[in-house]
Amino acid sequence: MLWMSNVIDSKKTIDADEDIEFVLACQKGDTEAFEALVERHQKKILNIAYRMVGDYDEACDVSQEAFIAAYKSIKKFKAEAKFSTWLYRIVVNCAKNRLKQLRGKERREGFSLDKSGEVKTEEISNQSFINAADPGVQMENREREINVQKCITSLDEEYREVLVLRDIQGFSYEEIQAILKIPDGTVKSRLSRARNALKDCLTKVIGDL
Amino acid sequence: MKKCKDIKDNLPLYMDDSLSDADKQTVEEHLKSCPRCSKALGELSKTKSLVNNLAEVEPPPWFKQRIISRIREEAEKKSLLQKWFYPVRIKIPVQIMATIVITVLAVYIYRSGNEQINAVLPPSATAPVVEAQKGQIPEQKIKKPIDKTIREEYSLQEKAASRKPVSQTAVDKVIDINEQVVSGIKDDRYESAPAAKIIALPEAQLEKKKENQVPGGAMKESRYLKAQSSMPKTVFYLRVDDISTAMEETEQLLIKYDAKNIIRQIIQGKATLSAKIKNQKIKDLTASLKTIGQIEKYIMPEADAEGNISIVIEIINN
Numbered sequence: 001m002l003w004m005s006n007v008i009d010s011k012k013t014i015d016a017d018e019d020i021e022f023v024l025a026c027q028k029g030d031t032e033a034f035e036a037l038v039e040r041h042q043k044k045i046l047n048i049a050y051r052m053v054g055d056y057d058e059a060c061d062v063s064q065e066a067f068i069a070a071y072k073s074i075k076k077f078k079a080e081a082k083f084s085t086w087l088y089r090i091v092v093n094c095a096k097n098r099l100k101q102l103r104g105k106e107r108r109e110g111f112s113l114d115k116s117g118e119v120k121t122e123e124i125s126n127q128s129f130i131n132a133a134d135p136g137v138q139m140e141n142r143e144r145e146i147n148v149q150k151c152i153t154s155l156d157e158e159y160r161e162v163l164v165l166r167d168i169q170g171f172s173y174e175e176i177q178a179i180l181k182i183p184d185g186t187v188k189s190r191l192s193r194a195r196n197a198l199k200d201c202l203t204k205v206i207g208d209l
Numbered sequence: 210m211k212k213c214k215d216i217k218d219n220l221p222l223y224m225d226d227s228l229s230d231a232d233k234q235t236v237e238e239h240l241k242s243c244p245r246c247s248k249a250l251g252e253l254s255k256t257k258s259l260v261n262n263l264a265e266v267e268p269p270p271w272f273k274q275r276i277i278s279r280i281r282e283e284a285e286k287k288s289l290l291q292k293w294f295y296p297v298r299i300k301i302p303v304q305i306m307a308t309i310v311i312t313v314l315a316v317y318i319y320r321s322g323n324e325q326i327n328a329v330l331p332p333s334a335t336a337p338v339v340e341a342q343k344g345q346i347p348e349q350k351i352k353k354p355i356d357k358t359i360r361e362e363y364s365l366q367e368k369a370a371s372r373k374p375v376s377q378t379a380v381d382k383v384i385d386i387n388e389q390v391v392s393g394i395k396d397d398r399y400e401s402a403p404a405a406k407i408i409a410l411p412e413a414q415l416e417k418k419k420e421n422q423v424p425g426g427a428m429k430e431s432r433y434l435k436a437q438s439s440m441p442k443t444v445f446y447l448r449v450d451d452i453s454t455a456m457e458e459t460e461q462l463l464i465k466y467d468a469k470n471i472i473r474q475i476i477q478g479k480a481t482l483s484a485k486i487k488n489q490k491i492k493d494l495t496a497s498l499k500t501i502g503q504i505e506k507y508i509m510p511e512a513d514a515e516g517n518i519s520i521v522i523e524i525i526n527n
Contacts, residue, residue: 059266
C-alpha cells in the first residue's frame with residue numbers, strides 16, 4: 001500500500017513538472033521552448049476557447065491571443081501552480097474578454113453572435129462526423145451537437161466556464177478551483193446550476209432526452 | 210422530507226458523488242419516493258453524457274506556425290528593448306551620461322575644428338592689405354604668384370596621391386619648373402631627411418617618399434606650407450645675372466646661418482627661397498646677400514616666440 005502511494009506521489013511529481021523544464025528555458029529567452037509548450041497545449045486551449053465562445057474562427061483568435069499573452073508574461077509565472085493551470089486561466093479570461101467585445105459589437109452593429117455561432121458550429125460538426133458510416137446517424141449526431149453547443153453558449157459565462165472545464169475537459173474540482181481562483185463551494189454551486197440549466201435548455205430544444 | 214426544489218440543486222452533484230454523506234442519503238431517500246426528481250436525474254445524466262461526447266475540434270494547420278511567428282516578433286521586440294533599456298535603473302543613467310559626453314565632445318570638436326580650419330585656410334584678404342600699406346609696395350604682386358604656386362602644389366599633391374608618380378616634364382606648362390624640396394629641416398617629423406643636403410626631386414616622388422616615412426606626411430607638409438605662407442614675411446628681392454648660380458649660393462648662405470625649413474621654388478624665370486632664420490642673423494645674411502647681387506628688402510615683421518623670422522628671397526634676373 002505504501003509502495004503504491006509512493007508510485008502515485010512520484011507520478012504526481014512528474015505530472016506537475018512536465019512543463020516546468022520548458023517554462024524555465026523560456027524564461028531565459030528560449031523561444032523554441034515555448035514552441036514546445038504551444039505544441040503540447042494547443043489542442044486543449046483551442047477546445048476550451050471553442051466551447052466558451054462557440055465559434056471556431058473566434059476560438060482560433062482567442063487561443064492565439066492566450067498564447068501570446070502567456071509568452072509575454074512568462075517571467076511572472078511562479079512555479080506555485082502548474083503551468084497548464086496558469087495557461088488555462090489565461091485562455092478562459094481571453095475568451096470572456098472576447099465575448100464581452102462581441103456583445104459590444106453586437107449591440108452597436110445589430111450583429112448576432114448566436115446566429116454566426118450556429119453556422120460555424122454546423123460547419124465544424126460536419127467536419128467532426130465526416131467519418132460516421134451511416135448518413136442518418138451522421139445527421140442526427142450533427143444536429144445534436146449543434147443544439148448542445150447552442151445551449152452551452154446560452155449559459156451565463158460564470159456557469160459556462162465551470163461546465164466546460166468539468167464536463168467537457170474533465171478537470172477535477174481542485175483544478176477548476178485553481179484555474180478560476182474560486183472556492184470549492186462556488187465551483188460546486190455553479191456547476192450544479194450550470195448542469196440544471198443545460199438540462200432544461202436541451203429538454204426544450206431536443207424534447208425528450 | 211425535503212422539497213423537490215432543494216433536492217434539484219443537489220442532484221447534479223449527486224451524479225459526481227461529490228455530496229456529503231448526509232446530503233447523499235437525503236437525496237437517495239427523496240428519489241425513492243419522487244418520480245419527478247428521478248426523471249430529472251435521468252435527464253441530467255443524459256445531458257452529461259451528451260456534453261462528454263462532444264467531438265473535439267482540431268487546430269487548423271497554420272495555427273501553431275502563426276503563434277510561433279508572432280512569438281518570434283515579440284522576442285525580437287523584447288530583445289531590442291532589453292538591449293537598450295533594461296535594467297532601467299542602470300541603462301537610463303548610462304544613456305543620459307553618454308548623451309552628455311557626446312554633446313560635450315561634439316561642442317569641443319566643433320570649436321577646435323574651427324581653429325584648425327583658420328590655421329590652414331589661405332591668408333585672408335585683410336592681411337596683405339595691411340602689409341601693403343606698411344611696406345608701400347604692391348603686396349598683391351608678391352602674394353599672387355606665391356598663392357598660385359601653393360594652389361598648384363595642392364593640385365599636384367592630390368594628383369600624385371591618387372595617380373602614378375608624375376615626372377617633371379609631364380606637369381602642366383605653367384608649373385613645369387615647379388620644384389619643391391624640403392631640406393635641413395630640424396623639425397622632429399623630418400629628422401630622417403639629410404640636414405644639409407638639398408635634393409631636387411620631382412614633387413610626386415618626394416611626396417611618395419614622405420608618405421613612406423611619416424604617415425600623413427604629405428598632409429602635414431602642405432598644411433605647413435600654407436601656414437607658413439600666411440605668416441608675415443621679410444621679403445628680399447635679389448637681382449642677379451644668373452639665377453641658378455645665385456640660388457645655389459643663397460641656399461649655402463641660408464644653411465650657413467642656420468636657417469630652418471628651407472623651401473625652394475622656381476616659377477617662370479624667378480627663383481623663390483623661403484625659410485626661417487634667427488632674428489640676430491638677419492643682418493649678417495643681408496650683408497652676405499649683397500655679395501651675390503643687388504638687394505632690396507621689404508617688410509620687417511617681428512620675430513616669433515623662438516626669435517625666428519620668416520623670410521622670402523626672390524631671385525630675379527637683372
